[in-house]
Amino acid sequence: MNQLTFLGTGDAMGVPRVYCDCDICTEARLTGINRRKRSAVLIxxxxxxxxxxxDCGPDWRSQMEVQGMRMVQTLLITHAHFDHIGGLPEWADACRWLGVKGKLYAPREVIATIQSQFPWLVRHMDFLETDADIELGGWKVRSWKVCHGHNGYSYAYRLEREGYTWAYCSDAIDLKASEKQPLYGLDLLVLGTSFVHELAEFSTRSVYDMVEAQELLQDLKPDQTYFTHMSHDVDMRQNYDLDQGITLAVTGLKVKLGE
Incomplete structure (x- = not known):
């Protein structure tokens, strides 16, 4: 049985934010219902x-410890922002100590950025491009560039296997028709929603909020949707009366991918 495990569901800063004493960050420190590591999933x-x-953010090591895992040899990276690649040095060190060659899959331009930031990683891993369709872990994988708003761009992934299709789109906003096209006909969608309703000026923003995401979903119509990449605006104790089929993902949540 194939399944998806959420290793982290937080935004770039995680929850609690170290400088913040808001009610949600305070609760995250005390009982942990809202404690969120940076977004990543295991397939x-x-x-x-x-x-x-x-993705392999700065919480990679602790995410592995929570799962009782010592190594994952293959990574698929959405973009080269720190909250998605900050764990690569630790991953590379694990590759070195275990004597394995890691496999890092990403679009060509993402690989170029990673290599410029961490030029020594090539000693411990192979960089493999996803610009053409690839097969990974039994899944046919398609990548495409999506608007990341003020933060530039990210990539989303559509994965298909044995009649089951799902997509991972953690960092996107204001998708145009061509960017939405691969998100139709999905059994499951993992979508980033940093806020319930973000009030910042639109040109400064980089990820959908939940209000906008529900409007998007009315068009895309996936069978199931899981929101991730959530900031300290999102309180897991609250009932946000979301549309049917939407779930707020929590760390450790396991979801079946197919029958």
């Missing part, structure tokens, strides 16, 4: 297919 099964992670 794995009980067969021979190799597991892989999407």
């Amino acid at each position: 794995h099964g009980d067969g021979e297919d190799e597991p892989f992670m999407i």
